[in-house]
Amino acid sequence: xxxxxxxxxxxxxxxxxxxxxxxxxxxxxxxxxxxxxxxxxxxxxxxxxxxxxxxxxxxxxxxxxxxxxxxxxxxxxxxxxxxxxxxxxxxxxxxxxxxxxxxxxxxxxxxxx
Amino acid sequence: xxxxxxxxxxxxxxxxxxxxxxxxxxxxxxxxxxxxxxxxxxxxxxxxxxxxxxxxxxxxxxxxxxxxxxxxxxxxxxxxxxxxxxxxxxxxxxxxxxxxxxxxxxxxxxxxx
Numbered sequence: 001x002x003x004x005x006x007x008x009x010x011x012x013x014x015x016x017x018x019x020x021x022x023x024x025x026x027x028x029x030x031x032x033x034x035x036x037x038x039x040x041x042x043x044x045x046x047x048x049x050x051x052x053x054x055x056x057x058x059x060x061x062x063x064x065x066x067x068x069x070x071x072x073x074x075x076x077x078x079x080x081x082x083x084x085x086x087x088x089x090x091x092x093x094x095x096x097x098x099x100x101x102x103x104x105x106x107x108x109x110x111x112x113x
Numbered sequence: 114x115x116x117x118x119x120x121x122x123x124x125x126x127x128x129x130x131x132x133x134x135x136x137x138x139x140x141x142x143x144x145x146x147x148x149x150x151x152x153x154x155x156x157x158x159x160x161x162x163x164x165x166x167x168x169x170x171x172x173x174x175x176x177x178x179x180x181x182x183x184x185x186x187x188x189x190x191x192x193x194x195x196x197x198x199x200x201x202x203x204x205x206x207x208x209x210x211x212x213x214x215x216x217x218x219x220x221x222x223x224x225x226x
Contacts, residue, residue, distance in 0.1 A: 031212070032212070033212045035214070037217075043201055043219060043220045043222070044218065044220065045156065045205075046217075047214055047215075047216070050214060091156075095212055095215075096212065097210060097211060097212060099158075099161050099168065100158075101158065101215065103155035103156060104155065105155060106155055
């Protein structure tokens with residue numbers, strides 16, 4: 001069975017600071033992808049970043065980067081230079097095929113001015 | 114701007130009504146999905162279409178009836194819904210149903226009265 005755990009229901013960060021959101025997962029598959037999706041109050045789920053499990057190098061997208069620890073089954077998201085527009089619910093997700101994507105419970109991030 | 118377009122954005126319907134949610138994508142994707150998301154919860158997969166054929170039905174009640182008229186369109190027909198069916202319904206698409214990034218629409222917020 002695949003499970004995704006986000007242990008931080010809510011977090012806050014000051015504008016321009018750095019914040020890290022945690023995610024752990026469990027799977028018996030060897031070939032899988034991990035994702036972070038952002039859902040702002042507008043409700044659209046927006047892809048933030050994705051990581052292929054077979055790649056050792058951590059994915060980076062502008063201010064967003066991940067710390068992927070495959071052995072520990074950990075996939076944290078670091079947001080640098082936080083902006084007010086980063087305020088959203090963040091979901092960690094695991095998929096070994098798109099028919100079975102599992103989401104974590106989400107972390108609500110608030111960026112304070 | 115989303116490339117997965119959903120209409121309507123908001124829908125209020127009575128328990129005896131028949132209504133439909135519509136979804137359109139122009140990315141040439143061959144897999145399309147319906148997800149249901151309750152407040153403060155992660156999305157839950159309902160249906161998967163692959164090459165216009167229903168490939169996954171996650172034991173969804175028959176009062177929800179999906180339809181894929183062509184590779185760009187996905188409908189969700191609603192009939193005799195219950196108040197507990199009130200939720201955000203997200204349409205999504207991906208290149209295929211392997212491990213490909215899933216792109217979401219903005220969602221249709223459904224209220225059943």
